[in-house]
Every structure is written in C-alpha cells, then in structure tokens.
Amino acid sequence: MLIDLDTLYLTIFLFLLLPRTVFPKQIGRVAIVTGGAKGMGYETARHLTSLGMHVVIAGNSEEEGLAAVRKIREENSKGKVEFQFLDLSSLKSVRQFVRMFKDRRLPLHILVNNAGVMLVPERQTEDGFELHFGLNYLGHFLLTNLLLDTLKQSGSHDSCARVVTVSSATHYVGVLNLEDLQSRSCYCAHGAYAQSKLALVLFSYHLQQKLTAGGFPVTVNVVDPGMVNTDLYQNLCSPAQLVKRPVAWLLFRTPAEGASTAIYAAASPTMEGVGGCYLYNGQRAQSSIISYDEDLQAQLWRQSCTLVSFPVEDYGEN
Template sequence: MMWLLSFILPIIRLYWVGVQVLLYQLFNKSFALPVLPKQNGRVAIVTGGARGMGFETARHLASLGMHVVIAGNVEEEGRAAVKSIHEEGHQGKAEFLFLDLASLKSIRQFVQRFKDRGLPLHVLVNNAGIMLVPERKTEDGFELHFGLNYLGHFLLTNLLLDSLKRSGRQKACSRIVTMSSATHYAGRLNMEDLQGRSCYCAHGAYAQSKLALVLFTYHLQEKLTAGGDHVTANAVDPGMVDTDLYQNLCSPAQAAKRPVAKMLFRTPAEGASTAIYAATASELEGVGGCYLYNGGKTQSADITYDGEKQAELWKRSCSLVGLQQA
C-alpha cells in the first residue's frame, strides 16, 4: 500500500499543479518582452539551444548582438539552429558545441573546449531538460531526470563560474539563468534517496529535479554575494509550453493534451520570454536569487528558502559529481 501511495501521490501533485498553471494561462496574457538593451560583445551559452525554448532564447540573444554558443547533444540539430540564426541576419553570432549533460565526462570536455577558445562568458542559460522518461540512468549511474536536469547543470555551472566571475563587472554583472518549472511545487526532496531507487516514479523524479534547481540557484546566489562576485543567479518558470518535452506522456494524456495545448499552452517563444528577460533586462542588473514567472518575481515553494536544505543538497551534489566543496 505504501509503495502504491509513493507512486500515485507524485502524479496527483504534478497534475494538480498543471491544472493551476493552465487556469492562470487561461486568464492571463503571456509576458511580452520590452525593448531590451543591445548585448554587443557579450557571450552566452544556452544549453538545449537547438530547439524549443532554447532555440528561441538563442536566436533572441543573437538578435541583440550576442555571440551565442548553442550547447546540445544532437549535432545535426545544432548545426541547423546555427544556420537558421545566421540566415536571419542578426548582428550577433551563433555556433554549436557538443554537450551531453547526461555525461560528467562530456560536461568537462565541453567546458575545456569552451575555455580553450579564450572567450569571456557573460550569460549562462541552463535550459536543457527531459521530462517523464521511463526509468533510465545516465552514463555515470544517476537517475536520468536528476542526473541530466539537475546534476549536469550543477557541474556545468560550477566549472564555468571562474569564466563568469572574470567577465562580470560592477553594473554589468554576468548572469546565470536556470530553467525550473511550476512542477517544482509538487517536488519532494528525499536526501536519502535522490536517485529514486526505493520507488521510481517519473513524475516525482521530474518534479524533484526542478525543485533541486531552485534550491541550487538560491544557494549559488548566496555564495556569489558572500564572495563579492559580479554574477547573479536566477531561476525561471516558463509556464506550460508546447514543446517536445511532452512526448513521453501516455497515449490518453497525449490525446487530451493536443487540443488543450492549442488553446492554453504558451508557444516556445512565449515560454522563452522570461529567460531572455532575466539574461538581458536592465531592470534585473545586479538582481539575483529570484524565482521569475511571466516576467515578474514570485514566491517559489517554501522548502526552497530552507538554507540548511540548500547547503545539504549542495554538499551532496559536490560529492556526486566529484567537486571539492568551496
């Protein structure tokens, strides 16, 4: 009975959050980007930047004059995204670098390749993710949602922090923008079983990974502030967006989703708007440690403000990915 509850409750919590988001989107317009300042000379990395919200983020940053590095694990998609951005004739530049967030080795290789270029780094958009996949493990043996969505971005961000710190200036901070989700409200963080091995539920695993990203963002900002670094870190909730993330829904849910998506889901461009805003807006200069939804600051789940939980997750994450705790 307990096993059944452990499996069913995360599903109920996740879909209840989804219903609330859809009701909000029914009665509220999507955030419309204001005129944003030019970003000439600034460099950004966007994970999962070849399609969906990642692509919309990358192309908009390039349109503002940024040099955008699209990081992804499908080379053909990445090359096509770069070509598309260049064909639009933006002032900025786009290029593709291979990155598999489900491999700690690939993440370290990506960071080394990027650093070998000698480029500064002003914006890191942690956008890539997977949702509701059947139980699988990463190359390093982590549960896939936790390993790719969270641990991969945790390691990537930490390995790029020195570049971000060097590139940030007073009144021109470097920015870390991490894509979370309203599903984090349904998440439960089991420090003794972060890999979901006692009872795997894809819904619970996904929600936990998005919850972990918010805790990580807040603790990271605390460390950056304590160090006097000119870097800010914010978490972003894109709302419910019509992307390929939903491809792992069961057949009945897929059938129900199609008409609902047409009416109530945001487009990828709309879903990307708050991330773009967080990466570039003058109003957010020097502002970090926020949870941003539909273009504004809002409250995340109560647990995300628990400093002890933030610190414990950070410590365990460092151990899992082989980082010395700073």
C-alpha cells in the first residue's frame, strides 16, 4: 500500500522529535477526537486509526466528517473510524452526543479535546456565552465531565484511560477574569482566545488532582502543538494574512507535525499513568505561572459547573 506524503512527513517528524518513542498497536481501544474532520484533529484521528483504535470523529459538519472517514478508510481499509455530530458551541448538542455515544455501550479509552476557534469577531454561542470561551473551553469542560464515568470504567491501573487537551502557547498571555469570563466589558479577539486556552490548562490540572485523589485510572494532560498552518488563521486581518502566506512554510508546522504531541500523549507507553503535564515537542514543559494557581483552578471549576448546570462533584471516593 502506498504511503501518502502527509503520513510520511508525520512518521519522519515523530521519529526526529521523539526518537525513542514506539507506538504499539492499540487494538480494542476506543478514542473520540473533537474537530477530527480536518487539520490537526484529522491527523490525530487517522494516526490513532492506523494504530488499531476505533476512532469516533466528533465535529459540527457532517459533510466534512463523512469525507474524513472515507479518506481514512481509503488509506486503511481495516481501520475502524466513524463520524458523530457534535457542536461544541451548544450545550444541548454536547449532551446529545454523549447520550448517543453511551447508548452504544462502547468503552472510551482516549478523549482528545482538539476542536477550537481562534480570533473570531465577537459572537455568542446559542447558550449566550462568548464564542471562544463557550466552544473552546465550556463545551470541552462539559463533554469531558459527562464522559468521565465511561473513562473511569474503561481505564485500569496498568492501562489508564487518557484525556488529551489541546491548548496553545497563547495561554501564557491569557488573563482569566472571573468577574467577566464572557469578555463583555471590553472584547478583544486575541484576549478571548488566550483566556479560553488558559482555562483549558487550569481545568486539566484541577481535573487531574481530583482523579488522583479518587484513585481513578484516568490521566489528563495538556499539549501545545506549536504554530500550525491550519484554518484557525483564517480570521487574521488582511495585512496579517499577506505577511503569513510567504513565511508559513518556514515558520509554521504542518497539521501532521502539529498533531504529533497529541498523538504522543494519547498513545505513547512512556505516558502510561502520567498526568497533569503540559507537553510541547513531546517533552514536559512549564505552563504559565498562573496556571498552577490551585485556588484559581478551583474557582474556575465551580463557576464552570454553574454555567453548564453540572454538579460540583466530590471525586474523592472511588
């Protein structure tokens, strides 16, 4: 079977970036990848499928999702991959997605929170949340919590279930204003995006603390893919677009390269039982100082539960 260039580039990139990493077959394991129809999400989904996982691509475009499934199946005729509709900007859609997934009685070993929007003009979700905060963060917050019981049941202490959340280096400049999480007092697209990515880091660390305290076989890690040439940059202003085009090939990673650290977090044996990490280039890195503030993590968690009407649970009992 011929290997296309994207697969070849990803293989070379993984080898150069993570030379000691061996990704074993993952037969029988089930993964959900949000935003898996294109960009880094697609590359993540296709690679996990090639490892033998049963992959569910979750996205808000049925046309794109089914096209991605067809393409992956063409490359890997034996791969188990499918599409299920999910609109992360709608809490109702998140609940419907989880209900449909659970009705199938499938296990869940890997959840990759990859989908996102960036630098969009001021807009609100159908629930009235600022779009970056509502889709990038709150949608994934609710999705992860609703799937957590399945993740706990699917993991074991020698083979943990894994939550992998894609953040961004932009979180380093993020400011979390608990009094104005919706950026209503003064909207700035870059600030709203940075805040949503910081919120994902804070949420991930706090969730890992809860899971560890309860002794649950689930790990949670955050990945930074670097600067990746994807459709996320389509909302740049025209002058910035003109500057980006000629230098993108030199400064930006391809989607396949950008997906490498998420794949590493999802499938590498070296990450077995390891949680609460911020990963960049397949290595542990330091996230922003504020992201380690446990009081801020707990406050964000409580507010998030209130916003999505989810109970503030005690994870301390197994």
